[in-house]
Amino acid sequence: MLNTYRRMMDVAGSYKSQLQSALLLSVIASIIQGVIFALFFPLLSALMNQPIDIQRVWTLLALFGFLVIVEGLLRWRELDFAWITSTDVAHETRLRLAEQLRRIPLEELNQRQSGDLNVVLSGNVSEIVLWIGSLATLIIQTLVVPFVVVIVTLFVDWRLALALLVTFPLAVPIYRQMRSLVKNLLREITDADANTASRVVEYTQGLPVLRATKQVGERSQRLQAALVRQRDVQSRGQRLVNLPLIAMATVVEVGIFTVISLGTLFVLQGSLSIPVLFALVAIAMRFSEPLAQLTGLASVFDLMEIGLEKIEALMSIPPLPVQTPPAQLTSFDITFEQVSFRYADQSEWTLQDVSFHLPERTLTALVGSSGSGKTTITRLISRFADVQKGSIRIGGVDVRQVEPSQLMRYISAVFQDVYLFDDTIRNNIRMAKPDATDVEVEIAARAANCHEFISRLPKGYDTSVGEIGGTLSGGERQRISIARAILKDAPIVLLDEPTSALDTESEVAVQRAIDQLVADKTVIVIAHRLSTVVSADSILVLEDGHIVERGPHPELLSQQGRYAALWNAQQYAQGWRIAA
Structure with a gap:
């Protein structure tokens, strides 16, 4: 009582x-x-x-x-x-x-x-x-x-x-x-x-x-x-x-x-x-x-x-602790220092002794088989959880010294599975910047190559997208999510291969939108199709929670290692056809 x-x-x-x-x-x-x-x-x-x-x-x-x-x-x-x-x-x-x-x-x-x-x-x-x-x-x-x-x-x-x-x-x-x-x-x-x-x-x-x-x-x-x-x-x-x-x-x-x-x-x-x-x-x-x-x-x-x-x-669930005094980010290179991490409900390490440095305004691709730890790395950058060992630094500052809400101001994410709210297109884009004007929303939509299809809709930007964006195609939803990220204009961009589930026409439109989004940003992209990241500044190859290879595309191919094997397998698969 x-x-x-x-x-x-x-x-x-x-x-x-x-x-x-x-x-x-x-x-x-x-x-x-x-x-x-x-x-x-x-x-x-x-x-x-x-x-x-x-x-x-x-x-x-x-x-x-x-x-x-x-x-x-x-x-x-x-x-x-x-x-x-x-x-x-x-x-x-x-x-x-x-x-x-x-x-x-x-x-x-x-x-x-x-x-x-x-x-x-x-x-x-x-x-x-x-x-x-x-x-x-x-x-x-x-x-x-x-x-x-x-x-x-x-x-x-x-x-x-x-x-x-x-x-x-x-x-x-x-x-x-x-x-x-x-x-x-x-x-x-x-x-x-x-x-x-x-x-x-x-x-x-x-x-x-x-x-x-x-x-x-x-x-x-x-x-x-x-x-x-x-x-x-x-x-x-x-x-x-x-x-x-x-x-x-x-x-x-x-x-x-x-x-x-x-x-x-x-x-x-x-x-x-x-x-x-x-x-x-x-x-x-x-x-x-x-x-x-x-x-x-x-x-x-x-x-x-x-x-x-x-x-x-x-x-009573405690928030992630913030070390005092709280720090502010002024630069946006990313460093993992001997990071080991496992999820709360697992006994095996998802990442083990992972270390790398991503210079500011570079594009880095994460490749590897399913379950190798690619998504976990992007989650930890946005402080999905705190690592059990090691540290993650952005601009030399440990992310545990940054308020989570402040940290997310500097990060935009575009994933393969797009979530849109049951609201208008305008409000879904404006979510990244609530005080944005209609003009700013339209500029972001144009940059993401979605203004044209929005203009064809009966109510234009005031069209409701339905629950989870169900009234739009996959490519249209993806471009709206990219417009949202463009409007946010965060210095760090996380991409989970947003074009992998799209048809060729939608893929071209989304790729153009991504090019606008990642300009002058620190970009980390999870790559399922290696052909999309051949121009990356650096490629990290993960296997069972470890980085087994790293370097640009030509160098990794020449090593004839895990990356080369993945590349050859995908090249072979491209020639596959259904028999009549």
């Missing part, structure tokens, strides 16, 4: 004091509500005494009405958080999560499923944070009101108060068992929901492939498995939750029946008056309602706690 309270305060952020005030108001209002119910004892006694003490009755009614008004005002003020402030808390929480996503190391982020992140950013915030005030105050009311009634009853008849109090110990083991069962199950349910969300995203994005392989609908094994698991977990949850709910309701009803029976016995024995018994019956009926709801509220409360745990877990 204390951990949940702490997490609630952490999520409330700058609205922590407002949430604390709302909870305090709820406690005070619940105490007043308990006192209101307790007034039934003297009020009914005054009404049934002969002769009726009219002044006492009116006094009690006035006090009753006054307390009702005060409670109403407190409840109304308490609801300010639930109705108004909670939306501000949810908005602030989303902004804090978005900022945290920006700071989380990409290596850590890539290990998380998109569905899990979606559940945290949308589901947990909307379903948990928006209701955090209402749920917390409801639980306070459920616990405080019966407790106050018991305290007041103690002054009326200690025997009845003791009988009411017995209901609490009877309910505790059921409540604890319920929380133990439900909490573990709810975690499983939220994990199943997140997994299903990831599979749905995967399914919709992969529909063309799934249709081609007849893996749609019931044949989509991964999605169907996630849906079946989600159904089974939810069904099990319903069974586990309903049994304790019934047990709790039964215990409460038996407890109330016992209290009323004892009261009746005391009346028959002459040790309790009938008005007090009537008041006890009325109070007991109201007493049973919140206790019966306690188990159901515990389930919802645990769901909130699990959501808060997920938010806390995401917020």
